[in-house]
């Protein structure tokens with residue numbers, strides 16, 4: 001897909017930062033589970049943290065296509081940086097969807113100016129992958145709420161300036177996923193961080209558990225109106241999250257293809273002088289990798305463009321994108337591991353990291369299995385939930 005000029009420039013801007021800042025720190029981020037502070041600071045400095053902030057508030061006013069394209073560019077080199085950037089952008093989109101004038105000034109302008117990182121805290125241990133069913137409780141006290149509960153797997157955990165948190169609606173209703181979303185500032189008393197993130201993959205994303213112990217949140221921090229939850233989940237959270245993650249895994253798939261290509265071109269045998277790229281099995285395997293990447297790329301960008309255009313048929317495309325990008329990333333990382341041989345396996349190489357990072361796609365909710373169910377339901381006209 002040929003991107004519009006403005007988006008091409010943003011992708012070029014991201015590419016420059018990736019080469020100069022993200023790439024030099026990527027190995028350390030993975031090896032030491034280090035949150036990618038340098039990447040996020042460079043995105044902030046370049047104005048990229050405002051990708052989803054309306055232009056009137058100093059941002060780029062971009063939608064799903066930009067999020068997918070920029071995420072893919074970052075994930076080619078550092079998937080953890082892409083995940084941290086992506087969850088910030090999803091949180092921003094959720095705040096921006098129905099922001100009050102006060103929320104615009106306190107959150108969206110600082111985000112556009114590169115002075116504020118936000119992120120999404122939905123998942124909980126009790127309901128797991130069913131992220132739209134929080135158990136965190138919210139009590140209304142007139143000018144403020146009090147929140148109690150524990151979120152798990154909060155990407156950018158303890159690093160962000162604010163957290164978009166879901167809770168049961170303040171009347172305590174759990175029926176049909178009745179919940180509210182509110183922005184909780186990172187320095188609010190009563191917030192506690194549990195454990196460190198030392199995951200199998202995505203090792204720099206600082207996905208930590210967030211305990212909310214009688215946390216007082218101003219009533220002005222409620223997003224939308226109570227009862228807007230289904231609208232938020234399907235109109236904002238799902239499309240932005242799915243396209244950020246689809247872009248991320250598309251980037252992992254591309255890096256696997258590039259690693260395989262580089263090895264095929266450079267590996268030569270002493271006994272025969274044959275290069276790996278001259279062997280037909282390797283040629284076929286590489287061609288299939290390229291085809292898979294191109295097909296996923298076409299689906300992801302088509303889905304994002306349809307979503308941005310408000311196409312009423314966009315939903316199955318968007319649901320399929322993350323599932324397909326995750327499967328392609330896992331398959332291509334596996335192929336790259338085969339092509340790059342025992343050396344890549346022995347060295348626990350960058351290709352091994354791709355395999356670990358790609359595996360997060362199946363368990364980040366909506367998970368691959370859930371997306372297949374939802375896509376089938378969307379295509380058949382059956383309610384998603």
Ligand SMILES: Cc1cc2nc3c(=O)[nH]c(=O)nc-3n(C[C@H](O)[C@H](O)[C@H](O)COP(=O)(O)OP(=O)(O)OC[C@H]3O[C@@H](n4cnc5c(N)ncnc54)[C@H](O)[C@@H]3O)c2cc1C
Pocket residue numbers: 087119120121122123124125127128129130131152153154155156199201202205207360362363364365366367368369370373
């Ligand atoms: C790297 C990483 C980053 C994350 N970042 C965030 C974040 O920033 N914010 C956030 O809120 N959450 C985040 N999550 C959490 C994530 O979205 C899931 O909520 C979490 O992984 C669920 O884990 P669990 O062990 O409770 O899974 P479980 O709920 O126990 O699920 C186990 C398996 O059962 C399957 N399953 C369950 N129910 C169904 C069903 N009805 N149909 C089909 N299959 C089903 C799931 O697909 C999964 O494969 C992150 C997770 C990871 C791994």
